[in-house]
Amino acid sequence: MSATTWWRRHHDNAGSLLAATPAMLFLAVLYLLPMVLLLAQSLEGRSLVHYEKALTDGLYVRVLVDTLLIAAYVSVACLLMGYPVAYFLSIAPAPWPMIGMIFVLLPFWTSVLVRTYGWMVILGRNGILNRTLLESGLISTPLPLINNTAGVLIGMVHVLLPYMILPLYAVMKRMDRGLLSAAEGMGASGLQVFTRVYFPLTLPGVLAGVTLVYVLSIGFFITPALLGGGKVMMVAVLIEQQVRTFLNWGFAAALSVVLLTATLLVYVGLRKLLRGNVQWT
Amino acid sequence: MDMTPRRIRRGRTVRYALYVWCTLIFVFLMAPLIVVFPISLSSSAYLQFPPPGWSWRWYEAYFTDSTWMDATYRSLNIAFWTTLLTTVMGTMLAFSLVRGKYRGVNILNQVSLMPLVVPVIVYSIAVYSLFAQWQLIGYWQAIVLGHTVHAIPFVVIIVSAALRTFDISQEHAAMSLGASRAMAIWKVTLPQIRPSLVSAAFLAFISSFDELVVAMFLGGSNMTLPKKMFDNIVNEIDPTIAAVSVVQILMVTAVLLIVSKLGAGAAPASHGS
Numbered sequence: 001m002s003a004t005t006w007w008r009r010h011h012d013n014a015g016s017l018l019a020a021t022p023a024m025l026f027l028a029v030l031y032l033l034p035m036v037l038l039l040a041q042s043l044e045g046r047s048l049v050h051y052e053k054a055l056t057d058g059l060y061v062r063v064l065v066d067t068l069l070i071a072a073y074v075s076v077a078c079l080l081m082g083y084p085v086a087y088f089l090s091i092a093p094a095p096w097p098m099i100g101m102i103f104v105l106l107p108f109w110t111s112v113l114v115r116t117y118g119w120m121v122i123l124g125r126n127g128i129l130n131r132t133l134l135e136s137g138l139i140s141t142p143l144p145l146i147n148n149t150a151g152v153l154i155g156m157v158h159v160l161l162p163y164m165i166l167p168l169y170a171v172m173k174r175m176d177r178g179l180l181s182a183a184e185g186m187g188a189s190g191l192q193v194f195t196r197v198y199f200p201l202t203l204p205g206v207l208a209g210v211t212l213v214y215v216l217s218i219g220f221f222i223t224p225a226l227l228g229g230g231k232v233m234m235v236a237v238l239i240e241q242q243v244r245t246f247l248n249w250g251f252a253a254a255l256s257v258v259l260l261t262a263t264l265l266v267y268v269g270l271r272k273l274l275r276g277n278v279q280w281t
Numbered sequence: 282m283d284m285t286p287r288r289i290r291r292g293r294t295v296r297y298a299l300y301v302w303c304t305l306i307f308v309f310l311m312a313p314l315i316v317v318f319p320i321s322l323s324s325s326a327y328l329q330f331p332p333p334g335w336s337w338r339w340y341e342a343y344f345t346d347s348t349w350m351d352a353t354y355r356s357l358n359i360a361f362w363t364t365l366l367t368t369v370m371g372t373m374l375a376f377s378l379v380r381g382k383y384r385g386v387n388i389l390n391q392v393s394l395m396p397l398v399v400p401v402i403v404y405s406i407a408v409y410s411l412f413a414q415w416q417l418i419g420y421w422q423a424i425v426l427g428h429t430v431h432a433i434p435f436v437v438i439i440v441s442a443a444l445r446t447f448d449i450s451q452e453h454a455a456m457s458l459g460a461s462r463a464m465a466i467w468k469v470t471l472p473q474i475r476p477s478l479v480s481a482a483f484l485a486f487i488s489s490f491d492e493l494v495v496a497m498f499l500g501g502s503n504m505t506l507p508k509k510m511f512d513n514i515v516n517e518i519d520p521t522i523a524a525v526s527v528v529q530i531l532m533v534t535a536v537l538l539i540v541s542k543l544g545a546g547a548a549p550a551s552h553g554s
Contacts, residue, residue: 013381013383016376016382016383017381017383019373019374019376019377019381020373020377020378020381022369022370022373022374023370023371023374023433024374026370026433027392027430027433030408030427031396031404032392033411034408034410034411035399035403035404035407037407037410037411038407041410081306082306084302087299088299088300100307103307104310107310107313107314109487109533110314110530111507111510111529112493113491113493113511113514114317114526114529114530117510117514117522117526118312118314118317118526120514121316121320121328122313122316124328126328126330128316158309158313161306162310190291190292190295215398218400219400219401221401221402221494222493222494222511226514226515236400236402239403240494243409243498249410256400259402259403260399260403263398263399267398
């Protein structure tokens with residue numbers, strides 16, 4: 001290596017480091033520092049008492065388990081609902097993919113508050129759905145669709161469905177369809193083509209979508225807070241309550257660390273499964 | 282290839298089932314957006330469907346009520362500064378991460394993406410606790426700082442993706458003609474990745490404008506628009522929220538159309554596929 005190229009390389013690296021400095025300092029002070037302090041707060045009095053409470057008290061264990069379960073239901077529902085839609089978007093003749101994409105993206109870009117409010121209008125006791133069903137005589141008393149787990153699930157699936165569809169669509173769009181014809185040509189039935197060739201090839205998209213939806217689900221706040229009506233407790237809602245209502249900082253911090261650990265485990269675990277095959281972010 | 286009539290017929294049934302399923306899902310996705318339109322034009326103060334009469338009163342309420350307007354301006358202002366800070370710092374960081382060969386570049390990459398994975402509620406109480414010590418609660422600038430942390434990953438992801446596909450020899454050509462590195466980046470590289478920069482800025486803006494949880498903790502009594510909407514929904518005050526929702530949906534639609542016209546469709550790019 002000549003002296004000039006060495007110098008240039010060195011110089012470029014210095015420039016690169018310099019370019020990263022503002023964001024690095026910013027994140028160090030406003031992101032890493034508060035997170036470290038939160039961890040310290042959860043260990044208040046150098047004891048694990050808050051963690052003990054979070055992980056052994058039946059009431060709170062129940063909230064943690066419910067959160068993980070709701071997140072699992074939401075992920076499965078999003079996959080079952082989103083997979084065919086992503087497939088449709090990837091194969092339909094123009095202009096359908098574009099029109100379909102608008103139906104996916106418009107809600108995606110709309111504020112979660114607006115969408116949650118929309119669901120309250122539809123699902124409420126006096127909402128559109130109940131009114132229609134009552135007037136048509138299909139039911140005699142309003143269905144409880146809000147302020148319960150059903151409402152939370154519907155609202156969460158609605159918010160998170162685009163996060164499932166988009167990575168699936170990306171994988172399906174890139175797929176070499178010649179492989180499907182080849183499988184067919186060698187005598188595979190339609191079902192076999194799907195289970196042996198198509199689905200395995202979309203697996204990176206499936207894992208990416210499921211990871212994204214699951215990780216976002218377990219930290220969800222707005223939808224359970226509004227559509228759960230105080231009856232559906234998820235960890236994020238519990239944390240907010242502990243801080244704002246009870247000023248119970250140590251406990252809220254411990255719950256946060258538990259939530260964060262769960263999130264990171266899911267993220268890292270599925271990331272390993274993906275082996276860096278697909279970038280979903 | 283086995284093209285018996287039976288197989289063709291089954292293929293057709295599967296296709297129809299697919300169309301029906303997708304139609305249902307599209308209806309599901311659009312339903313909560315569509316229902317707020319009639320409600321926003323209702324003459325009734327209660328949630329009633331179909332509305333007993335029509336009026337513009339909730340739009341009037343939104344545009345004339347000073348607390349709603351203050352909240353809207355506050356949110357626009359916060360989103361503007363967040364976009365500016367995030368786009369500048371995030372773009373610089375993306376350059377560094379894509380081109381830097383220094384030690385620790387991978388760790389830095391991971392750190393800069395972390396805010397995406399950390400649940401918003403966790404970050405919110407962490408920064409709330411710190412800002413309470415620094416006595417920053419209630420200042421809109423505090424919310425800008427919190428929102429910037431959350432929006433940096435979006436910009437880094439989108440701009441990095443654009444830089445990876447950018448042909449760096451163009452920049453080298455400019456430099457061999459006498460431009461400095463900075464000038465080459467400013468005059469050659471940035472204009473070429475503009476669609477990605479626009480998408481990134483748009484995403485940063487929306488992420489701040491819609492953000493509730495950080496703003497709820499850091500805002501104190503100075504409410505942002507999402508906080509005002511949240512309170513309005515929780516307390517079931519009146520359908521002003523429906524009018525606000527319609528305004529937001531129309532705004533998003535307009536911006537989405539504009540951004541997609543500017544090239545590199547905002548949304549797919551934002552997901553880096």
